Amino acid sequence: xxxxxxxxxxxxxxxxxxxxxxxxxxxxxxxxxxxxxxxxxxxxxxxxxxxxxxxxxxxxxxxxxxxxxxxxxxxxxxxxxxxxxxxxxxxxxxxxxxxxxxxxxxxxxxxxxxxxxxxxxxxxxxxxxxxxxxxxxxxxxxxxxxxxxxxxxxxxxxxxxxxxxxxxxxxxxxxxxxxxxxxxxxxxxxxxxxxxxxxxxxxxxxxxxxx
Numbered sequence: 069x070x071x072x073x074x075x076x077x078x079x080x081x082x083x084x085x086x087x088x089x090x091x092x093x094x095x096x097x098x099x100x101x102x103x104x105x106x107x108x109x110x111x112x113x114x115x116x117x118x119x120x121x122x123x124x125x126x127x128x129x130x131x132x133x134x135x136x137x138x139x140x141x142x143x144x145x146x147x148x149x150x151x152x153x154x155x156x157x158x159x160x161x162x163x164x165x166x167x168x169x170x171x172x173x174x175x176x177x178x179x180x181x182x183x184x185x186x187x188x189x190x191x192x193x194x195x196x197x198x199x200x201x202x203x204x205x206x207x208x209x210x211x212x213x214x215x216x217x218x219x220x221x222x223x224x225x226x227x228x229x230x231x232x233x234x235x236x237x238x239x240x241x242x243x244x245x246x247x248x249x250x251x252x253x254x255x256x257x258x259x260x261x262x263x264x265x266x267x268x269x270x271x272x273x274x275x276x277x278x279x
Contacts, residue, residue: 102126108135108161119143126152131161131188141167145174145199152179157188159212164191171199173227179205186212186241192219198258202231210237210244210275221250225258232261235279239272246277 102122106129108114113136118127121144131137135158143149149171157163169176176199182190192206208217221233237246252260266277 103128105130108132108137110134113137115140117141121146121149123148124150127154129153129155129163131155131157131163133158134160136162138164139166141165143167143169143176145169145171145176148175150177153181155180155182155190157182157184157190157215159185160187161185162189165193167192167194168197169195169199169202170197171202171229173198173200173229175200176202176204178203179207181207181209182217183209183211184215184217187214188212189216190218192217192221194221196221196223196225196231196233198225198227198229199231200229202229203234204232205234205236207236208238208246210239210246210272211241212244213241214243215241216244217246219246219248219250221262223250223252223254223260225252225260226255227258228256229258231259233263235264237266237277239266239268239275239277241271242273242275244272244275248279 102124103126108131110132111134115138118141184190194204196202206219210217217237219235223231225231233250235248246266248264250262254260264279266279268275268277
């Protein structure tokens with residue numbers, strides 16, 4: 069894999085479409101100065117580990133044609149963390165994204181977005197533990213024929229933890245498939261809100277979306 073910083077010109081192109089246009093996305097866009105590009109070359113199979121304690125971080129991951137990557141992500145939030153991942157999955161690429169976050173009694177905001185081309189596949193698995201307030205959004209755009217997106221989230225909350233999980237799957241081409249599963253264990257005075265949207269466009273016949 070090739071990892072390098074993103075210059076201002078590239079940054080503006082990437083930011084042209086945010087997952088959300090609300091105050092959380094705006095906070096991230098204004099405050100984040102740490103952007104990195106991860107490129108998975110064609111026909112390469114690899115694994116990547118992501119960790120650290122940066123307050124603001126934005127990753128762009130491009131998986132080129134016929135590539136395969138497994139990404140493991142582990143975060144222990146110290147105070148506040150705003151995190152964004154944008155994935156471009158080229159034709160026939162396969163991505164597994166495993167995320168584990170211990171937010172403790174801190175604030176955690178994360179936005180994950182994938183744009184999938186023909187025959188591309190992504191599998192998300194996110195685990196969240198506690199947090200004074202946490203918000204995770206996972207968006208899949210199935211832009212190519214036969215693209216596949218599978219999303220699974222797990223939340224473990226106790227004390228006065230609060231979390232919001234929002235999953236989105238948009239079918240924009242025929243013969244696409246999405247499957248979303250969200251579960252949570254809530255104890256004490258903690259609160260968990262789970263929302264999901266699966267949308268099949270008119271030009272996406274023979275597509276299946278499950279929640």
